[in-house]
Amino acid sequence: MSKSISGFSKLSKNQKIEWIIKTYFENSDVAENIIKQYWNSNERLQQLHDEFIENTITNFYLPFGIAPNFLIDGELFVIPMAIEESSVIAAASKAAKFWLKRGGFKAEVIATVKTGQVHFTFDGDVEKLNSKFESIKGNLISEARSITQNMEARGGGIVAIDLIDKSDSIPNYFQLHASFKTKDAMGANFINSCLEQFAKTFKREVDPSLGSVEIIMSILSNYVPDCLVRAEVSCPIQELKVGESLSPQLFAEKFIRAIEIAEIEPYRAVTHNKGIMNGIDAVVLATGNDFRAIEAGAHAYAARNGRYSSLTHATVEDGIFKFWIEIPLALGTVGGLTRLHPLAKIALQMLGNPTAVELMKITAVAGLAQNFAAISSLITTGIQQGHMKMHLMNILNELEASDSEKKAMVSHFKTNVVTHNSVVEALENIRS
Ligand code: MEV
DSSP states (O other), X not given: OOOOOSSGGGSOHHHHHHHHXXXXXXXXXXXXXXXXXXXXXXXXXXXXXXXXXXXXXXXXXXXXXXXXXXXXXXXXXXXXXXXXXXXXXXXXXXXXXXXXXXXXXXXXXXXXXXXXXXXXXXOSOHHHHHHHHHHHHHHHHHTTHHHHHXXXXXXXXXXXXXXXXXXXXXXXXXXXXXXXXXXXXXXXXXXXXXXXXXXXXXXXXXXXXXXXXXXXXXXXOSOOTTEEEEEEEEEEGGGOOOSSSSOHHHHHHHHHHHHHHHHHOHHHHHHHHHHHHHHHHHHHHHTTOOHHHHHHHHHHHHTTXXXXXXXXXXEEXXXXXXXXXXXXXXXXXXXXXXXXXXXXXXXXXXXXSOOHHHHHHHHXXXXXXXXXXXXXXXXXXXXXXHHHHHHHHHHHHHTTOOHHHHHHHHHHTTSSOOOHHHHHHHHHHXXX
């Protein structure tokens, strides 16, 4: 049977399901039931989700959890997190509680500037293009006014537009490199609309007698090193009592060494930063923000000096342990799905309806907490003990354990090491 289809997007939702079932599934009833089981019985809510994207056939749930006790700049927060990985929220909560007793987290937004570019080719005299650009810069801005006026009223708008000659990298390649402030919006639509208007104005204004302008594309950049937040924790070394196995002094030494390793060793840095993104992505998703944009921007920033490196850093000076993160986070609290997805709206309400700047701080703190928890485990008990304890329920569900079996297993594994095999064995024991 042919697996290609034309006009698919025009089919109804049921027709789409019918097609996928008959084309790709042998046990069609089971597959159809599973797909439909995830439909929301509230038809309006389901329609909202259907209309987020094209070709929706069902919903894909992620757990939405909360991590309490985050003291950030003197204010207590409960942080909403959407994540499937078992140990992430437990780790965040543990780190939050640890730092709650040690002054909490401090956070500061360093800058909020975002970038977009019109990429084009030009085959004429560069000097003339430069002077033309200077003379039409005002027009570029004024012709975008219908797009920028609301943003300007909110305190954002176009910050600068520059003409950049990139012809030493690609013949005839130039850019209009623009920077923007987008207040509480992530700003992708705003920036892209401005850029497309700049491209139109620019193309029209540069007379062909100067040379021919060919617009290649106009698009924001998800590399946002000037939309940067820093979050930090600190305490006297003697207060660094984490678990029983290490003295505070040795804990601090091993912790700093672990960070140094991530700073110089890309293999470790990627995993280290992945752990940070466990916390960051979970908040980004819960608040209806674009985690792909945040991921791309964060990893590019981690490689900004030419070698992929750690997003967190730590020092001990004068007996004070200090641990911090610096990360670009282009987040929004208006626009996109932030107010449209009912759970994202709830997540933002839980956080006290933060501004984008406040959400940047909270999100950076979630990443820092996650990294603190991961490094603390790695340099003491190892990661598997806590991770597998949290993963126990997944293994039990995979083995279709009943509620009473789960209870017995949780109690058994309070004092035994969780591995896939040990769970299978222990479950077989109580079943026989
Ligand atoms: C697992 O999701 C994340 C960690 O690997 C992070 C790290 O190694 O720092 C535990």
